[in-house]
Amino acid sequence: xxxxxxxxxxxxxxxxxxxxxxxxxxxxxxxxxxxxxxxxxxxxxxxxxxxxxxxxxxxxxxxxxxxxxxxxxxxxxxxxxxxxxxxxxxxxxxxxxxxxxxxxxxxxxxxxxxxxxxxxxxxxxxxxxxxxxxxxxxxxxxxxxxxxxxxxxxxxxxxxxxxxxxxxxxxxxxxxxxxxxxxxxxxxxxxxxxxxxxxxxxxxxxxxxxxxxxxxxxxxxxxxxxxxxxxxxxxxxxx
Amino acid sequence: xxxxxxxxxxxxxxxxxxxxxxxxxxxxxxxxxxxxxxxxxxxxxxxxxxxxxxxxxxxxxxxxxxxxxxxxxxxxxxxxxxxxxxxxxxxxxxxxxxxxxxxxxxxxxxxxx
Numbered sequence: 608x609x610x611x612x613x614x615x616x617x618x619x620x621x622x623x624x625x626x627x628x629x630x631x632x633x634x635x636x637x638x639x640x641x642x643x644x645x646x647x648x649x650x651x652x653x654x655x656x657x658x659x660x661x662x663x664x665x666x667x668x669x670x671x672x673x674x675x676x677x678x679x680x681x682x683x684x685x686x687x688x689x690x691x692x693x694x695x696x697x698x699x700x701x702x703x704x705x706x707x708x709x710x711x712x713x714x715x716x717x718x719x720x721x722x723x724x725x726x727x728x729x730x731x732x733x734x735x736x737x738x739x740x741x742x743x744x745x746x747x748x749x750x751x752x753x754x755x756x757x758x759x760x761x762x763x764x765x766x767x768x769x770x771x772x773x774x775x776x777x778x779x780x781x782x783x784x785x786x787x788x789x790x791x792x793x794x795x796x797x798x799x800x801x802x803x804x805x806x807x808x809x810x811x812x813x814x815x816x817x818x819x820x821x822x823x824x825x826x827x828x829x830x831x832x833x834x835x836x837x838x839x840x841x842x843x844x845x846x
Numbered sequence: 847x848x849x850x851x852x853x854x855x856x857x858x859x860x861x862x863x864x865x866x867x868x869x870x871x872x873x874x875x876x877x878x879x880x881x882x883x884x885x886x887x888x889x890x891x892x893x894x895x896x897x898x899x900x901x902x903x904x905x906x907x908x909x910x911x912x913x914x915x916x917x918x919x920x921x922x923x924x925x926x927x928x929x930x931x932x933x934x935x936x937x938x939x940x941x942x943x944x945x946x947x948x949x950x951x952x953x954x955x956x957x958x959x
Binding site: 767797800801802803804806835836 | 849854858926
């Protein structure tokens with residue numbers, strides 16, 4: 608049987624790659640490979656997954672140097688000369704082996720005011736949002752984020768500027784800035800301004816290139832920049 | 847002004863100066879090519895700039911835009927590539943921007959007078 612040579616990061620910040628031989632199978636995903644190692648070769652391997660079908664956003668890792676969702680990444684597509692090199696996501700502390708610490712990543716969503724702030728109560732009628740309205744269509748382009756952290760791990764600005772909120776948090780903020788029901792848009796605009804926010808983005812577009820859901824955080828961040836420039840110039844925001 | 851607001855002002859200033867510089871650089875390059883095409887001497891060029899208000903005014907604006915644009919860019923490079931941030935970095939880079947403006951304006955004054 609054909610085999611894959613798989614180097615897997617073991618340990619925390621200090622550690623080393625350990626090599627495994629994994630049988631090659633048809634339609635094998637990178638997550639299948641990791642699961643094979645944990646079930647049959649070394650049960651002490653730590654990694655994270657849940658849904659296996661590209662919905663939950665928990666299985667992202669660095670695969671041959673590039674952050675990817677491993678459950679929907681086929682070995683065929685990424686294994687150059689039958690080898691895989693797996694590491695935890697970059698730009699995050701390592702918990703152990705392939706598990707990255709995502710606390711700071713999600714804390715930044717909160718710092719970017721990623722919470723919806725309602726303007727109505729349960730006593731009010733449903734808000735009616737026209738799906739064809741410009742704001743709703745803009746939000747539609749950005750709402751499918753599964754929070755996998757691939758964009759954050761791919762972002763050079765996060766690496767250079769640890770305070771930078773990052774593509775995922777700013778993309779989330781944009782989905783709320785385009786939500787006509789939200790009541791905290793001015794506060795959120797201020798929260799995402801400046802050197803730790805949308806203005807740090809150089810539009811390198813690694814996030815957009817690698818987002819497994821084919822979203823464009825770059826586009827969302829550009830929207831935030833526009834809103835904040837409008838506010839600086841005193842132009843009234845479109846509702 | 848909050849820090850974030852100040853960052854936004856710097857960000858906007860760099861974009862606005864970039865828009866002006868795009869035009870300035872174009873005029874500057876075309877003028878150089880045009881002026882040296884027939885083999886003009888420095889004396890002949892100086893004779894023309896001395897007689898003009900528009901040229902020194904153009905280059906004074908050019909110098910100011912370049913000083914602002916360049917200093918803000920240097921500040922970002924210092925922060926991201928060298929990890930040099932904060933008051934010390936800001937003051938040092940403001941001094942570089944000011945020096946650029948002074949040197950440039952001095953050159954403009956020399957060809958204008």
